[in-house]
Structures are given as structure tokens and as C-alpha cells.
Amino acid sequence: MSVEFETQSGVALITLNHAPVNSLGLAVRKAIVYAVRRAEADSTVKAVVITGANGCFSAGADIEEFADEGGLAFRSPTLPEVIDVVERCKKPVVAAISGFCLGGGMELALGCHFRVAERVARFALPEVKLGLLPGAGGTQRLARAIGMREALGIICTGEPLNAERAALLGLVILAEGDALGIAAAVALEAASRDERPSLRNREVSEEDRTDAEKIAKEQLSTLRHARLAHTACIKAVTAAVTLPFDEGAKVEFECFQELLESADSKALRYAFFSERTAGKIQSVPANAGIRPIDSVAVIGAGTMGAGIAMCCLNAGYPVVLVDRSRDVLDKAMATIRKTYDAGLKRGRLTEAVHKKRLEAIETTTNMAAIARVDLIIEAVFEQMDVKEAVFRTIDEHAKDGAILASNTSTLDVNRIAGFTRRAGDVIGLHFFSPAHVMKLLEVVRPSQTLPDVLATTMKFARKIGKVAVVSGVCDGFIGNRMVEEYCRQAFFLLDEGATPNQVDRALEQWGMAMGPFAMSDLAGNDITYAIRKRRAVEQPDRPYSNIPDVVCEMGRLGQKSGAGWYLYPAGSRKRVVDHEIESVISRLRGKTGVPRRDISDGEIVSRCLLALVNEGAKILEEGVAQRASDIDVVYLNGYGFPSVQGGPMFYANKLGIPEVVSQMERFQRGYQGKFWTPASLIAQLLKDKKDFNHA
Numbered sequence: 001m002s003v004e005f006e007t008q009s010g011v012a013l014i015t016l017n018h019a020p021v022n023s024l025g026l027a028v029r030k031a032i033v034y035a036v037r038r039a040e041a042d043s044t045v046k047a048v049v050i051t052g053a054n055g056c057f058s059a060g061a062d063i064e065e066f067a068d069e070g071g072l073a074f075r076s077p078t079l080p081e082v083i084d085v086v087e088r089c090k091k092p093v094v095a096a097i098s099g100f101c102l103g104g105g106m107e108l109a110l111g112c113h114f115r116v117a118e119r120v121a122r123f124a125l126p127e128v129k130l131g132l133l134p135g136a137g138g139t140q141r142l143a144r145a146i147g148m149r150e151a152l153g154i155i156c157t158g159e160p161l162n163a164e165r166a167a168l169l170g171l172v173i174l175a176e177g178d179a180l181g182i183a184a185a186v187a188l189e190a191a192s193r194d195e196r197p198s199l200r201n202r203e204v205s206e207e208d209r210t211d212a213e214k215i216a217k218e219q220l221s222t223l224r225h226a227r228l229a230h231t232a233c234i235k236a237v238t239a240a241v242t243l244p245f246d247e248g249a250k251v252e253f254e255c256f257q258e259l260l261e262s263a264d265s266k267a268l269r270y271a272f273f274s275e276r277t278a279g280k281i282q283s284v285p286a287n288a289g290i291r292p293i294d295s296v297a298v299i300g301a302g303t304m305g306a307g308i309a310m311c312c313l314n315a316g317y318p319v320v321l322v323d324r325s326r327d328v329l330d331k332a333m334a335t336i337r338k339t340y341d342a343g344l345k346r347g348r349l350t351e352a353v354h355k356k357r358l359e360a361i362e363t364t365t366n367m368a369a370i371a372r373v374d375l376i377i378e379a380v381f382e383q384m385d386v387k388e389a390v391f392r393t394i395d396e397h398a399k400d401g402a403i404l405a406s407n408t409s410t411l412d413v414n415r416i417a418g419f420t421r422r423a424g425d426v427i428g429l430h431f432f433s434p435a436h437v438m439k440l441l442e443v444v445r446p447s448q449t450l451p452d453v454l455a456t457t458m459k460f461a462r463k464i465g466k467v468a469v470v471s472g473v474c475d476g477f478i479g480n481r482m483v484e485e486y487c488r489q490a491f492f493l494l495d496e497g498a499t500p501n502q503v504d505r506a507l508e509q510w511g512m513a514m515g516p517f518a519m520s521d522l523a524g525n526d527i528t529y530a531i532r533k534r535r536a537v538e539q540p541d542r543p544y545s546n547i548p549d550v551v552c553e554m555g556r557l558g559q560k561s562g563a564g565w566y567l568y569p570a571g572s573r574k575r576v577v578d579h580e581i582e583s584v585i586s587r588l589r590g591k592t593g594v595p596r597r598d599i600s601d602g603e604i605v606s607r608c609l610l611a612l613v614n615e616g617a618k619i620l621e622e623g624v625a626q627r628a629s630d631i632d633v634v635y636l637n638g639y640g641f642p643s644v645q646g647g648p649m650f651y652a653n654k655l656g657i658p659e660v661v662s663q664m665e666r667f668q669r670g671y672q673g674k675f676w677t678p679a680s681l682i683a684q685l686l687k688d689k690k691d692f693n694h695a
């Protein structure tokens with residue numbers, strides 16, 4: 001049942017019960033209207049309380065219903081109609097809120113006459129994160145409830161607020177303990193006074209009415225990257241304080257319709273669904289068992305090991321951190337403590353949580369300590385002989401059924417699995433640096449991994465707050481294999497006449513969080529140098545530009561050495577363009593004999609992005625990625641690809657496969673053009689008139 005109805009002592013209790021998060025799809029909306037009408041018609045009912053089962057009030061609209069025009073979201077009763085029925089109910093309606101009260105759920109609560117919230121309640125209007133705005137009167141009611149400035153802060157960021165803050169703003173009555181009992185009392189009290197205050201009738205403050213334009217401008221100036229959805233939110237909230245309610249609601253609705261059709265929102269909604277879909281693993285039966293994971297060991301306490309340990313501690317796992325060196329362990333503990341101390345200082349951690357996390361970690365040089373844990377994550381040096389020694393030792397000590405994971409970024413996980421007598425229990429867990437910050441986790445699936453190991457690992461990934469994508473075994477997995485081709489093009493562009501700053505700026509202006517040269521400086525130029533040296537042996541027929549090798553050999557390793565493609569004076573992370581490097585590049589370019597030409601920003605963007613697309617297509621046709629959207633999830637969460645562009649494969653679909661092919665053919669006639677043979681999947685899609693998401 002999607003909505004439950006019961007009456008008790010004159011109060012009708014309407015409980016949204018649509019697992020997992022009481023989303024407000026058509027069936028739920030119909031049931032709410034039915035329940036409210038029933039409460040109105042029942043003469044024994046004096047007041048109504050609306051609450052949610054499943055530990056939350058409601059996480060909002062069912063956004064799958066917005067997938068197409070005329071989708072279920074627009075079938076009557078629509079959410080604005082439901083809220084109207086609630087707000088106009090002849091008996092007082094009180095929302096009793098626990099857990100999430102988000103989006104349409106919060107708009108529903110705003111339509112109630114009173115709101116009572118438990119301390120654990122969390123409120124947000126996150127629509128802007130999907131390129132939308134709250135379209136069920138949320139912009140109108142919130143602005144009237146708390147004033148234009150506060151409402152804009154909440155609506156334009158989409159960030160959550162806790163119950164205490166909501167109470168301070170006058171949005172809710174804070175319940176110490178169970179909200180239901182208090183909500184029922186508030187409801188009966190209101191009934192006895194015949195009070196049904198609605199936000200639609202709330203007076204707008206004088207300041208908001210007269211200064212609306214000024215407040216709107218102020219808000220716009222606080223946004224670093226104002227997009228269509230932001231300006232629409234500001235327009236709708238301005239309408240809320242300057243127009244009668246129904247007219248303001250009309251402006252909100254028009255803005256919502258426009259945003260729904262916008263390219264930004266389409267890409268953001270695609271990204272949202274892609275992330276969800278990535279969790280579904282092909283060829284693993286839904287009933288594959290899940291192994292219990294209650295404790296973790298991390299082997300190798302270097303850069304990655306310390307970060308991985310924090311991810312696990314943050315999610316409540318006890319961790320054994322192992323390294324061969326006591327010194328390294330002490331340094332890792334100092335890093336971990338420093339991070340948690342900073343969290344405490346900034347108020348992100350309570351004293352109790354800070355203490356609990358530090359008590360949950362144990363450090364040791366003795367590998368036997370891993371015997372009791374359920375999951376072992378190896379993060380030692382990236383050398384096969386070191387991995388072999390470590391995995392043989394793990395195999396000796398780990399208990400039966402433990403999952404053995406490697407954080408290798410380039411090595412063959414099939415070979416690593418072969419170092420144990422339990423290849424079925426081995427998996428790759430490719431974290432990104434800094435491991436406790438980056439959302440992406442590539443779950444690398446060697447050929448023998450058992451289905452329950454994969455299913456358990458995906459569940460663990462979710463528990464530690466990662467966005468996990470399954471990748472087959474190949475050099476670089478999904479993300480780094482593609483980024484190599486992206487960087488290869490960036491380096492060729494230097495050969496032809498571009499500067500690092502021009503390439504970075506063009507891609508950053510297009511939306512990438514960081515251009516390839518700044519990214520290389522951050523990661524360390526020695527890392528890609530080592531890969532290029534390996535490639536020179538493995539793939540002698542696939543040349544690279546010589547420029548990055550020379551730059552690295554000059555000792556310009558990037559941020560860590562204070563200079564790379566840019567300068568980083570006095571340990572700063574802020575890059576400074578270095579004219580010396582530009583003259584080095586120009587000298588090297590002269591030696592290659594490639595004629596210098598002016599290169600447009602448009603060409604830079606197309607070359608680099610289509611290099612990602614072509615390699616992504618090969619990854620798809622080889623079955624390394626399960627689906628095109630998984631590749632996009634990797635790029636959106638691990639490589640700073642702009643979410644409003646949906647990911648490289650989405651970008652290619654938007655461009656259209658014929659245009660992709662035509663651009664690649666043009667590049668084929670240019671410098672190092674032999675790299676530009678379209679992947680056979682692309683040729684097939686062109687022939688079949690399909691795209692990556694409809695292959």
C-alpha cells in the first residue's frame with residue numbers, strides 16, 4: 001500500500017509508505033488526495049497528520065516521471081494539485097517529519113498548516129542540482145515562510161538544512177523525540193481554535209517587497225557559475241514576493257517547464273540515472289549472496305592507504321592498517337589525526353565521533369593481524385613483484401571467505417588473483433586520490449571473481465559513500481585508459497603550436513574542472529612519464545610527443561617540485577604561467593619540423609574530447625565497461641567532467657554520431673592523423689543510425 005490511513009482520538013493519520021523513500025509518484029499522489037478527502041468527510045476526524053514510513057517523510061518527486069513530455073508527473077493529480085488539496089483542507093493538517101524531507105516532499109510539508117520535525121530530520125530543495133527548480137509551489141511558499149534571502153540561499157544551492165536550523169528559521173516546530181505525538185497535539189489544538197494558517201496567504205515582508213530586485217542581484221553575485229536553473233530560481237522567488245500567490249506560482253511553473261526542456265537539466269538528469277544504473281551489474285544474479293563485511297585491513301600506509309583507511313573509518317568500519325615500516329605507519333596516523341582534528345575544528349565532527357574514529361584504527365607491521373578481518377585492501381608499491389609477495393602473504397593469513405582487493409591502477413588484476421589459491425575472492429578496488437575525498441571507485445572484475453564477491457564489494461562501495469563503476473581488466477581500466485588518449489592529443493597540440501595554458505584554458509572554459517596540463521602537474525609528471533616509457537616498449541608504433549618527456553627530465557614534476565607545466569611559487573597550489581616552459585616547448589617544436597599553426601579553442605576541445613569518445617567506444621566494444629553511461633559516471637565523478645555536459649559518451653550522442661565521425665575524419669587528415677580511425681563500434685552506430693545509449 002502506498003499510503004496508509006487510520007484514525008485515532010479525532011486525528012486522521014496519513015502515512016506515506018512507498019519504499020524506499022516515499023517518492024511522490026502518481027499512485028502515491030492519488031492516494032494522498034483520497035486520504036485527505038476521506039479525513040474531511042469523516043465527522044469523527046478533527047485534524048490530520050501526514051507522516052512518512054521507511055524512516056523518512058519523503059525524498060520528493062519520482063523523477064523518472066519527468067522522463068518525457070506528458071510523463072506521469074503531469075497526470076492529475078499533479079504534485080501542485082495535491083498540495084493545493086492539503087492546503088485547502090477544511091481541517092488543520094500537520095506534517096510530522098523524521099529523516100529526509102526533500103524536494104517535492106518538502107514542498108508537500110510546506111503545503112501543510114504546521115510542521116513538526118524530529119532532530120534527525122533533513123530538509124532540502126535540491127532540484128537545482130538536476131537543473132530544475134522546485135515546481136510545486138516550493139519557491140513561492142518558502143519565500144513567504146522565511147523571506148527572500150534565506151529562501152534563495154536554500155533553493156539556489158540545493159544544500160540541506162537540519163531540523164535545528166529549520167526551527168530557527170521558523171519553518172518547523174522542533175520535537176524532542178517522537179514527532180507524531182506532538183504533531184497530533186498541535187493538530188487538535190489548531191482544530192479547537194479553527195486555525196489553518198497557510199503559506200499561500202502569508203504576508204510578504206515589506207523589505208522583500210521593496211528590495212526584491214536588490215536581493216536578487218545580491219544572490220546572483222554570490223553564485224560562481226550561475227546557470228539557467230539558478231537564474232530561473234531567482235526569477236521564481238522574486239515573483240513570490242512581488243506578485244499574488246497564484247501569479248507567482250504561474251511564473252514558477254513556466255520556469256519549471258522551460259528548465260525541464262533545457263540541455264543542462266537533460267544532462268544532469270541523465271547523470272543522476274546513470275549513477276543509479278551503474279550499481280546494477282550485468283551477469284550477477286539478483287540473488288547472489290552478500291558476504292558480511294564488518295572489518296577491514298588496509299595494507300600499505302602510503303598516500304592511498306591512509307586515505308582508504310579514512311574512507312572505511314568514516315563509514316564506521318574498524319580498520320587494521322599494515323605497513324612494513326613503523327615510521328610510515330606513524331606518518332599515516334599523523335595525517336589521519338590531522339584530517340579528523342580539522343573536521344572537529346570546523347564543526348563537521350563531534351568530539352564523540354572524532355574519538356570513535358581514532359579508536360577504531362589499529363596500526364601494525366605484522367601481517368598476521370589481517371587474519372580476523374573480512375575485507376583486505378592492498379595499496380603497496382605499484383610493482384608486480386611487490387604485489388606478488390604481498391598477495392602470497394595475504395593468502396597465508398586471511399580467513400576463509402575474506403575478500404582480497406588490490407588498489408592497483410595499472411597492473412593486471414588477473415595475474416594478481418593468480419598469486420593466491422582463491423582467485424574467486426580477489427577483486428580490484430581502484431580508488432582515486434585523495435581516496436577519502438574522491439567519489440569515484442572503479443571496481444575491477446578479474447575473470448574468476450565470484451558473483452557474491454562482486455555484489456558484496458559494490459555494497460561496501462556504497463556504504464563508504466563511493467560511486468562505484470564496474471570495469472573489466474585492462475591497462476588503465478576505464479578512466480585512465482581513456483585519459484591517456486586525451487593527454488596524447490593535448491601533447492600533440494603542443495607539437496603543432498598550442499601552449500599548455502591555451503589547452504588548459506580552452507578545456508576549462510568548456511567546463512572541465514582542470515585542463516590536462518594542470519591535472520598532470522597535480523598528479524606528478526613522473527607518473528605519466530613512466531607510462532610513456534612502458535608504452536614505448538609495448539606500442540612502438542604509437543608515438544607520443546617528445547615534449548612531456550623532456551619537461552619531466554628537466555625535473556619539472558609538477559606541484560610537488562614547485563614547477564611542471566606551470567610554476568607553483570612557495571609551495572602554492574595556484575599555477576602561474578611560465579614563459580620559460582613556453583620557450584622550451586617552442587625550441588623542441590622547432591626540432592620536430594612540424595610547422596607551427598594557430599589552433600582554435602574549438603579544435604582543442606574537439607580533439608581532446610573526441611579522443612576520450614573514441615577510446616570509450618573501444619572500451620565498450622571490448623566489454624570493459626558494461627554500458628556507455630558507466631563511462632560517463634567515471635568521467636563525471638573522477639575526472640572533473642562538467643555534469644551539465646553529461647559525460648563524454650553523452651556529449652558524443654548530443655553531437656550526433658555522423659558529426660563525431662565527420663570530425664574524426666577531418667582530424668585523420670591532420671597531424672598524427674592515423675590515431676583517428678573511428679572505433680568499429682562508432683562505424684557500426686553510424687551505419688545503424690544509432691548512438692551510444694541506443695546501441
Ligand SMILES: NC(=O)c1ccc[n+]([C@@H]2O[C@H](COP(=O)([O-])OP(=O)(O)OC[C@H]3O[C@@H](n4cnc5c(N)ncnc54)[C@H](O)[C@@H]3O)[C@@H](O)[C@H]2O)c1
Pocket residue numbers: 299300301302303304305322323324325328378379380381382383386389390407408409410430431432433
Ligand atoms: N597515488 C595515487 O594517486 C594512486 C591512485 C590510485 C591508485 N594508486 C595505487 O595505489 C597503490 C599505492 O600507491 P601510493 O601512491 O599510496 O604509494 P606509496 O608509495 O605512497 O605507498 C605505498 C606503501 O606501501 C608500503 N609497502 C610496500 N611494500 C610493502 C609490503 N611488502 N608490506 C606492507 N607495506 C608495504 C610502503 O611502505 C608504502 O608506505 C599503488 O598500487 C598505486 O598504483 C595510487
